[in-house]
Amino acid sequence: MTSVAETGKGTRKKSASKMAVDADTKTRLIHAATALFSTKGIDGVSTRDITSAAKANSAAIGYHFGSKDNLVREVFSALAAPMNRTRLDALTQYEASVPADAQLDIEQVARCLIEPALRSASDPGHDAHALSRLLLLARTLPGPWVTNVLAEQYDEVFNRFISAFSRALPELDRETICWRYDFLVGSLLYASSYYYGQSRIARITEGKCDPADVDNVIDQLVHFAGGAMRCGAIGR
Amino acid sequence: MTSVAETGKGTRKKSASKMAVDADTKTRLIHAATALFSTKGIDGVSTRDITSAAKANSAAIGYHFGSKDNLVREVFSALAAPMNRTRLDALTQYEASVPADAQLDIEQVARCLIEPALRSASDPGHDAHALSRLLLLARTLPGPWVTNVLAEQYDEVFNRFISAFSRALPELDRETICWRYDFLVGSLLYASSYYYGQSRIARITEGKCDPADVDNVIDQLVHFAGGAMRCGAIGR
DNA sequence: GTCTATAACACGATAGAC
């Protein structure tokens, strides 16, 4: 762990000295791609845009990733994994703070899901700023890169949060909870889209609803989620 | 076509006889573009894809629309206008059925918004099947075509439904209602995306939640909307 | 690993015959 263990690779990587100190080409490419995808989409960015932004030559993507599509896959995974770890950690921590036989609080559970997403989506300096847009793209224009990657990154989140909501809402059947969870994800992604392009809601409400007040958006959405989840199942 | 009637070319459109019986080129282009955009996005479809699907020659889009972007605008408007007319008509009709000084029912108002969208999104034979995807694209990748067109088509819907929800929820401030309305739009668009590509919710719930049962999806979402709208404002 | 150069093709737009 401390010494040689990590260097053994096909051709010996970087002699274990500087990791991301001055960012090697591959890392720069990933960062540049992330930033560009977040503002122009995937089809809207060419490999040349990326390599020139990363100050690499135009063949670098082919060399390091094989294809543009593989690059997209790596970018997406690199964004989704830490975001979901944050969510799951927050949920774990909250669950640990509640007695084992007690009900969970719906809003607290919802907050574990919502806050990390909106917090990073609203921060242009945060890498995960791009993530919600990639997720919306994955939903709207499923390209080849979507396959498996979405499932790998999100199935665990789904299962953990469905369990938590079930524990918060013991009287509600699982099917209803799954529907509402998914609807909530839609609201969350949509709200994340406030933070690129001009947001419609600010214009149409003449600034009364201002996405820039992130804390308020989070509170509003958490409350929205609470009300939606809490109401009784359909009697039909 | 038996004689000379169809040969008149210079000006003089179609001599007012057959309108869309055998679909002139311009109409065929719009239909082909709608279908293609709905499955491959806008950047994913070339003008040549459209003209060949419409069995027109490759210069037809330039001639009839001037540019690809104008075509996109026309496609979007042609889809959004009737959809929103349906929604507004449904709302008008419901409002007319309620005494002037009475409260409106939240679920009924929500249903006017939700049902037309999901009903057409889930029907592949319906032109507006493509609309929700274009709307998601407009949110994710705002291209030049978005400008003004979104506002023209949706501002009235926003204002009318905000008023209706306000009448249904007199104790709630307008700002909160606007937030919740917008979150609800996110859920609705996301739910519409069930109907292209493979839907995640069916897989992950092992078929327990099946988008193919459109009536159920509508009921679930209407109920979700009711619960979310109804709960009290944030006390803070 | 980095670079130049280019292959091989797709794009939107348009000119001009019919």
Next chain:
DNA sequence: GTCTATCGTGTTATAGAC
């Protein structure tokens, strides 16, 4: 109003020098 042909530019991917 429809067609062919093509212009100019863009794309991804790759071959080969260093």
